[in-house]
Amino acid sequence: xxMQAKELETLANELRIWMIDMLAExxxxxxxxxxxxxxxxxxxxxxxxxxxxxxxxxxxxxxxxLSKGHAVPALYAVLAKKGFIAYEELKTLRQTGSRLQGHPxxxxxxxxxxxxxxxxxxxxxxxxxxxxxxxxxxxxxVYCLIGDGEIQEGQIWxxxxxxxxxxxxxxxxxxxxxxxxxxxxxxxxxPIEPVQDKWKAFGWDVIQIDGxxxxxxxxxxxxxxxxxxxxxxxxxxxxxxxxxxxxxxxMENQIGWHGVAPSAEDARKAxxxxxxxxxxxxxxxxxxxx
Amino acid sequence: xxxxxxxAFGESxxxxxxxxxxxxxLDADLSKSTKSELFAKMFPQRFFEMGIAEANMIGTAAxxxxxxxxxxxxxxxxxxxxxxxxIRLSVAYAQADVRLVGTHAGVGIGDDGHSQMGLEDIALMRxxxxxxxxxxxxxxxxxxxxxxxxxxxxxxxxxxxTRQNLPDLYPKDAPFRPGKLMKISETSSNPKVLCLASGAxxxxxxxxxxxxxxxxxxxxxxxxxxxxxxxxxxxxxIIEPVDLVITVExxxxxxxxxxxxAEALAKTSRHPRLIKLGIQDLxxxxxxxxxxxxxxxxxxxxxxxxxxxxx
Numbered sequence: 001x002x003m004q005a006k007e008l009e010t011l012a013n014e015l016r017i018w019m020i021d022m023l024a025e026x027x028x029x030x031x032x033x034x035x036x037x038x039x040x041x042x043x044x045x046x047x048x049x050x051x052x053x054x055x056x057x058x059x060x061x062x063x064x065x066l067s068k069g070h071a072v073p074a075l076y077a078v079l080a081k082k083g084f085i086a087y088e089e090l091k092t093l094r095q096t097g098s099r100l101q102g103h104p105x106x107x108x109x110x111x112x113x114x115x116x117x118x119x120x121x122x123x124x125x126x127x128x129x130x131x132x133x134x135x136x137x138x139x140x141x142v143y144c145l146i147g148d149g150e151i152q153e154g155q156i157w158x159x160x161x162x163x164x165x166x167x168x169x170x171x172x173x174x175x176x177x178x179x180x181x182x183x184x185x186x187x188x189x190x191p192i193e194p195v196q197d198k199w200k201a202f203g204w205d206v207i208q209i210d211g212x213x214x215x216x217x218x219x220x221x222x223x224x225x226x227x228x229x230x231x232x233x234x235x236x237x238x239x240x241x242x243x244x245x246x247x248x249x250x251m252e253n254q255i256g257w258h259g260v261a262p263s264a265e266d267a268r269k270a271x272x273x274x275x276x277x278x279x280x281x282x283x284x285x286x287x288x289x290x
Numbered sequence: 291x292x293x294x295x296x297x298a299f300g301e302s303x304x305x306x307x308x309x310x311x312x313x314x315x316l317d318a319d320l321s322k323s324t325k326s327e328l329f330a331k332m333f334p335q336r337f338f339e340m341g342i343a344e345a346n347m348i349g350t351a352a353x354x355x356x357x358x359x360x361x362x363x364x365x366x367x368x369x370x371x372x373x374x375x376x377i378r379l380s381v382a383y384a385q386a387d388v389r390l391v392g393t394h395a396g397v398g399i400g401d402d403g404h405s406q407m408g409l410e411d412i413a414l415m416r417x418x419x420x421x422x423x424x425x426x427x428x429x430x431x432x433x434x435x436x437x438x439x440x441x442x443x444x445x446x447x448x449x450x451x452t453r454q455n456l457p458d459l460y461p462k463d464a465p466f467r468p469g470k471l472m473k474i475s476e477t478s479s480n481p482k483v484l485c486l487a488s489g490a491x492x493x494x495x496x497x498x499x500x501x502x503x504x505x506x507x508x509x510x511x512x513x514x515x516x517x518x519x520x521x522x523x524x525x526x527x528i529i530e531p532v533d534l535v536i537t538v539e540x541x542x543x544x545x546x547x548x549x550x551x552a553e554a555l556a557k558t559s560r561h562p563r564l565i566k567l568g569i570q571d572l573x574x575x576x577x578x579x580x581x582x583x584x585x586x587x588x589x590x591x592x593x594x595x596x597x598x599x600x601x
Contacts, residue, residue: 106356106384113356115384118375124346125380128353128361131338135314136358155376158346166338 002047005214012042012214013278015077016247017271018090022073024267026094029102030070032257036178036242037145038074039212041066044143044174045078048221051140054083054111060138063129065114067122068147068176069103070259075112076100084111120153122146123173127163130171130235141228145174149181152190157202164203167233172224173204175237176211178244180255199237211240247274291429292455295489296393298429299451300325302436303362304332310440311336316351316363318344323453324364324393345373352386360387360440367392367408367450374414381446382418389439390415393451395425396540397569397586398490400454403576408450409569413545415448416518422447423518427474427492428459431515434466442468450489454579457493459513469516471524475499476510483509483597484532484562486525488517488547491538491567494583497590502597509536509597514547522554529555529562534600536565538588543568565600567593 003011015038023029044064045052051061066075076093079085085100092098099109103117114125126144133140150156163171175195183189192198199206207223209216217240224236244258245251248270262270307313307329316338321327330337340347344365351361363370370392371377381388395408415423422443426432432451439447459474471486475496483502487495492513499509512528514521529535535555537548548566555561567588575582583589587596 114353115379118379121345121349121376121380124349124376125353125356127346128350128355129357130353131350132354132357132359135335155345155349158341158343159349162340162343162346162350165341 004047005218008043008046008214010278011046011081012039013247013274015042015074015081017274018077018080019073020248020262020267020270020274022076022090022093023261024264025091026261028094028261029073030259031248031251031262032180032244032254033068033147033176033178034071034074035246035248035251036211036244037068037071037176038077039214039246040145040174040176040217040240041074041078043214043217043221045082047218048225049143052082060140062141062143063113065116065122065126065142065144066104067116067126067144068119068150069116069122071145072102072104075104079111085109119147119150120155123156123159126171126173127159127166127168130168131166134168134170141170141172141225143172143174145176148175148177148179148186148192148195149189151175151192151195160199160202160204163235168235169228169232171235172221173235173237175239176242177240178242180244180253180258182258184255196239199239203234204237205232205234206237206239208239209241211242212246247277249273292457293429294453294455295426295429295432295451296325296453298432299391299436299449300328302433303329306436306440307333307336310360312358312360313440314338314354314359314361316340316347316361318342318347318365318369320365323366324391326362326364344369345376348373348376349380351388352380352384355386355388360389362389362391364391364393366394366406367411368394368406371408371411371414371448378418382421385420385445387444388446390446390448391451392448394453395450395489397574397582398452398454398540398579400579400582401576404574407574409574410542410545411448411450412517412541413549416545420445421518422516424448424516425450425489426515427489427513428456430458430460430462434460435515438466438468452490454490456490459492459496469519469521471521471528472513472515474511474513477503478508480531481508481510482533483507483536483601484528484534485509485511485536485538485593486514486547486551487511487538488514490540491588494588494590495538495593498593498597501590501594507597507601514550517547517550520550520554522557525551525554526558532562534565534597535562536567536593536597538593539568540588541568543570565596567596
């Protein structure tokens with residue numbers, strides 16, 4: 001049963017706490033871009049994507065590739081919540097011998113669909129999968145999350161040019177536009193605007209949303225799927241405006257939190273804030289199942 | 291009949307394509323040169339023209355491999371291996387069952403010059419864990435190798451092919467022993483010089499051995515179609531009786547066949563001297579292929595002269 005917006009918001013908040021705990025335990029990693037992406041990924045795994053039951057993985061299931069591999073705590077949190085990995089295993093993040101490598105590794109952890117971490121590569125892999133499923137007559141859709149700093153990579157634009165050529169309407173790319181990268185604001189490091197015009201000019205359907213508002217996220221996924229089912233020939237780019245560090249007040253829009261793990265004290269403060277969010281959220285929303 | 295290994299590759303793809311529907315082929319606007327166009331004509335639904343964008347082609351092939359296809363992706367060796375980071379992460383680290391086909395190996399391409407010559411491609415690919423590295427010496431060996439890479443090899447592999455025609459050397463009925471060094475010619479029962487070559491330089495080495503024989507110098511020639519995993523076991527057996535080992539390759543002497551041999555020899559406490567012929571830490575240049583083989587010291591004549599000087 002797919003979760004609806006209010007439930008997803010509560011769940012994403014819970015997963016934010018898991019990520020903070022994971023990162024604090026690992027003492028390294030990337031909170032900023034994990035927190036900006038978690039709402040988008042939660043909505044995918046708990047509402048949008050089909051056939052991803054760990055007990056019965058469907059051959060015709062949908063697929064997800066995390067091209068911005070440093071946001072992998074968000075992926076591990078979702079996979080743990082789904083039941084693909086045990087909650088206890090989250091504490092092994094980045095440790096010697098762990099399947100939970102610092103960046104996604106499809107060999108050690110096969111539910112991860114592509115090994116990423118050198119930016120710009122995941123979209124090409126997602127495209128190859130989308131072509132292959134179509135060749136096999138499968139209805140599977142492929143989702144790929146990329147970062148805004150990541151689109152400074154040339155390979156992204158090679159893929160941006162080729163996916164429309166192959167008419168991959170089964171490919172949906174989500175751009176986590178959180179405006180920050182390691183060396184500073186994206187607009188200063190290397191300006192990427194106008195993002196929407198660029199992707200449109202390359203032949204993509206572009207949907208612009210607030211990447212932290214569940215109703216908008218779900219609507220965008222539905223629009224992309226509906227276009228595919230109606231025989232559209234275009235891939236979709238969901239341009240999600242997000243906030244780096246979203247949900248933890250002292251991390252929000254702070255570039256310094258791109259790649260620094262919270263201390264035990266930071267984690268405690270963050271957890272407290274997120275728990276308050278969760279409570280307010282569930283009071284506001286009422287019982288999740290109505 | 292002399293034939294380029296790229297041509298034999300293209301024909302093998304067509305032959306294997308019929309019985310192996312999982313084969314898909316990708317090219318980056320060089321299908322006429324890599325000979326993947328032969329497959330494209332026969333199986334247009336399984337051929338993907340990716341344009342002049344090699345990195346995206348490599349990643350796309352990885353995604354296809356994860357979903358049950360067997361992609362052959364083709365370009366000049368230098369252009370393909372130049373997209374190293376994508377091969378390193380999306381293909382090798384991910385253990386994607388992808389066949390990277392790099393044509394236009396070495397200075398043997400002649401007039402197009404350095405920018406088109408694969409000269410460090412073996413070194414780059416050998417450095418990647420899980421990557422197999424192969425280089426056939428003629429058309430028949432290419433056919434055998436293609437069978438092996440389609441039916442048996444698992445994981446990523448790099449195949450290095452020539453632009454120029456190469457004479458037939460592989461015996462018609464000889465069984466293919468994948469990964470093994472193969473004796474091509476021996477001029478006496480007890481040669482003191484052992485020559486190892488790979489790809490285009492095998493024919494040059496055979497010619498050199500024949501000429502040396504006429505002058506009373508005995509040199510055996512072995513072919514290495516597999517640079518990784520390298521057949522160190524056979525090498526250590528065949529060096530026993532010899533005084534001099536010479537490697538000949540149309541590739542940098544850093545990281546290629548000569549390095550494979552050096553690494554193996556260094557593991558033994560006593561071993562014969564090693565001379566590495568190849569591109570000696572230099573860039574390639576335009577010219578007539580035969581003249582470039584003279585200039586860079588890997589022609590039959592150059593091999594012969596070097597051996598005479600060393601013994």
